[in-house]
Amino acid sequence: MSAIEEDRMFVTALARGLALLAAWRPEDGALGNQELASRTGLPKSTVSRLGHTLLATGHLRQDAAGGYRLGPATLALAATAMAGHDMRRAVAPRMQAFAREHGVSTSLGIRDGTDIVYLETCRSPARVSVQLNVGSRVPLATTAIGRALYAGLDTSEREQLDGALAQRYGSRWASLKASLAQACHDWQTTGFTASFGDYEADVMAVGIALRPLAAGQPTLCLNASGPLFSFDESTMKKDIAPALVALGQCLGA
Amino acid sequence: MSAIEEDRMFVTALARGLALLAAWRPEDGALGNQELASRTGLPKSTVSRLGHTLLATGHLRQDAAGGYRLGPATLALAATAMAGHDMRRAVAPRMQAFAREHGVSTSLGIRDGTDIVYLETCRSPARVSVQLNVGSRVPLATTAIGRALYAGLDTSEREQLDGALAQRYGSRWASLKASLAQACHDWQTTGFTASFGDYEADVMAVGIALRPLAAGQPTLCLNASGPLFSFDESTMKKDIAPALVALGQCLGA
DNA sequence: TAGCTAATTCCGCATTGCGGAATTGCGTTT
DNA sequence: AAACGCAATTCCGCAATGCGGAATTAGCTA
Numbered sequence: 001m002s003a004i005e006e007d008r009m010f011v012t013a014l015a016r017g018l019a020l021l022a023a024w025r026p027e028d029g030a031l032g033n034q035e036l037a038s039r040t041g042l043p044k045s046t047v048s049r050l051g052h053t054l055l056a057t058g059h060l061r062q063d064a065a066g067g068y069r070l071g072p073a074t075l076a077l078a079a080t081a082m083a084g085h086d087m088r089r090a091v092a093p094r095m096q097a098f099a100r101e102h103g104v105s106t107s108l109g110i111r112d113g114t115d116i117v118y119l120e121t122c123r124s125p126a127r128v129s130v131q132l133n134v135g136s137r138v139p140l141a142t143t144a145i146g147r148a149l150y151a152g153l154d155t156s157e158r159e160q161l162d163g164a165l166a167q168r169y170g171s172r173w174a175s176l177k178a179s180l181a182q183a184c185h186d187w188q189t190t191g192f193t194a195s196f197g198d199y200e201a202d203v204m205a206v207g208i209a210l211r212p213l214a215a216g217q218p219t220l221c222l223n224a225s226g227p228l229f230s231f232d233e234s235t236m237k238k239d240i241a242p243a244l245v246a247l248g249q250c251l252g253a
Numbered sequence: 254m255s256a257i258e259e260d261r262m263f264v265t266a267l268a269r270g271l272a273l274l275a276a277w278r279p280e281d282g283a284l285g286n287q288e289l290a291s292r293t294g295l296p297k298s299t300v301s302r303l304g305h306t307l308l309a310t311g312h313l314r315q316d317a318a319g320g321y322r323l324g325p326a327t328l329a330l331a332a333t334a335m336a337g338h339d340m341r342r343a344v345a346p347r348m349q350a351f352a353r354e355h356g357v358s359t360s361l362g363i364r365d366g367t368d369i370v371y372l373e374t375c376r377s378p379a380r381v382s383v384q385l386n387v388g389s390r391v392p393l394a395t396t397a398i399g400r401a402l403y404a405g406l407d408t409s410e411r412e413q414l415d416g417a418l419a420q421r422y423g424s425r426w427a428s429l430k431a432s433l434a435q436a437c438h439d440w441q442t443t444g445f446t447a448s449f450g451d452y453e454a455d456v457m458a459v460g461i462a463l464r465p466l467a468a469g470q471p472t473l474c475l476n477a478s479g480p481l482f483s484f485d486e487s488t489m490k491k492d493i494a495p496a497l498v499a500l501g502q503c504l505g506a
Numbered sequence: 507t508a509g510c511t512a513a514t515t516c517c518g519c520a521t522t523g524c525g526g527a528a529t530t531g532c533g534t535t536t
Numbered sequence: 537a538a539a540c541g542c543a544a545t546t547c548c549g550c551a552a553t554g555c556g557g558a559a560t561t562a563g564c565t566a
Contacts, residue, residue, distance in 0.1 A: 043526080075365075082332075113311075516560085517555105
């Protein structure tokens with residue numbers, strides 16, 4: 001199948017509809033057509049038609065003011081997808097214990113495009129801690145958890161991701177690529193990756209990739225993070241990171 | 254906009270792709286094209302093209318043997334959808350306490366077509382209990398939880414649902430309709446609905462609808478269920494159902 | 507190797523999805 | 537009440553996109 005012919009199999013209308021569903025963030029209330037068009041880059045009339053379709057299928061619902069929200073069919077799909085994932089259910093109690101024991105916040109993430117999406121989050125017991133929410137997205141390239149995922153990919157997957165990152169970041173890609181190369185080196189030598197103020201100025205984080213249990217399974221990643229005033233670089237490297245690496249080994253066994 | 258013109262706005266390709274994603278059940282391993290074609294009624298080549306597209310978008314992934322599973326993009330959407338739903342997070346601890354206190358299993362459900370999908374489940378502490386799983390589907394018409402949802406709908410919604418149920422059940426619809434009418438009556442007089450062996454011969458269940466907090470929000474529903482040998486009809490009606498009704502009032506306040 | 511079944515690709519076709527323009531709807535201001 | 541501005545929806549001509557039966561390829565088993 002040549003590259004030209006591959007385009008024949010790709011159903012653009014379907015991909016566009018899914019891109020529309022992906023426009024929502026967990027903290028969003030209702031979104032209107034204008035906002036959706038802006039977020040997706042699709043023409044307004046296309047948004048209107050796709051929105052109409054997704055309303056009919058139940059994947060969107062409309063509130064009293066006419067704004068769209070994710071609907072029951074999306075929730076039903078969500079429940080199925082989450083339930084089918086044993087890893088998340090197995091990991092959550094361990095993450096909770098880790099957060100409690102070390103006073104950090106931990107998150108389990110999965111890659112979506114050039115972001116990481118949090119599948120599970122456990123907050124530090126400390127009063128002031130890093131705010132994390134299930135469903136939130138963070139950029140893969142500048143976060144510890146994203147760097148861990150990157151470092152844990154095999155060569156062909158990484159090359160693909162490089163293409164997507166280059167497209168997203170343009171002229172900034174060169175310096176980001178260098179920091180990702182450093183992350184790979186860190187991963188090889190220490191077993192973890194770090195982001196000390198790279199994404200958020202006052203957030204210290206370390207991350208690990210979790211080895212897939214079988215070929216074809218998506219790589220998941222785990223982080224531990226805390227505020228700068230409670231965790232300096234030395235503490236992250238000497239205390240938190242080794243404990244996280246040990247947790248990862250425990251989970252991957 | 255007339256009925257003929259409404260068809261112009263409906264994007265069939267999108268709806269078909271979403272129907273393909275909805276073919277998965279939580280207990281499914283990988284599914285092949287043949288099985289997907291059988292479940293969805295779509296031609297094999299259509300399944301192949303849509304599957305190819307969903308693989309490219311990340312909504313499906315392929316395992317080593319070539320079978321499809323729900324992929325990272327679906328999980329990311331799932332995390333967003335679940336996180337955006339405050340109700341589920343608020344209700345789960347209450348459900349857990351209820352299950353422990355009364356020795357029943359409880360589930361929170363949402364309507365998807367003519368089924369109920371479980372969003373949250375809490376199992377009885379008893380060794381032998383009703384097996385419930387997040388993401389599982391049960392028929393709306395024969396379960397306590399489904400009957401509660403039905404009874405909690407307003408008239409126009411119920412008429413729409415009647416149409417879908419009539420289509421699904423054909424000649425069996427007449428007797429099912431009668432039992433749903435009885436459920437509505439029960440709901441009006443007692444505040445709960447019941448299914449004593451109607452869906453599963455040895456399962457006793459009662460259900461309630463949870464009033465939406467705002468117009469346009471989907472109706473959720475809650476049940477409590479236990480095995481026949483531990484719970485007779487009298488116990489369900491006198492002990493479990495009133496406690497469930499009280500829980501519902503507490504949550505809806 | 508032959509046979510069988512699942513999965514994929516081909517390709518002619520027509521209808522479906524497209525999007526700019528026009529229209530409608532709604533809220534705010536004068 | 538009318539005017540205005542902006543969001544949302546609908547229209548409609550068009551062509552390319554999505555379709556599905558048939559052919560081909562791939563993979564597994566006897």
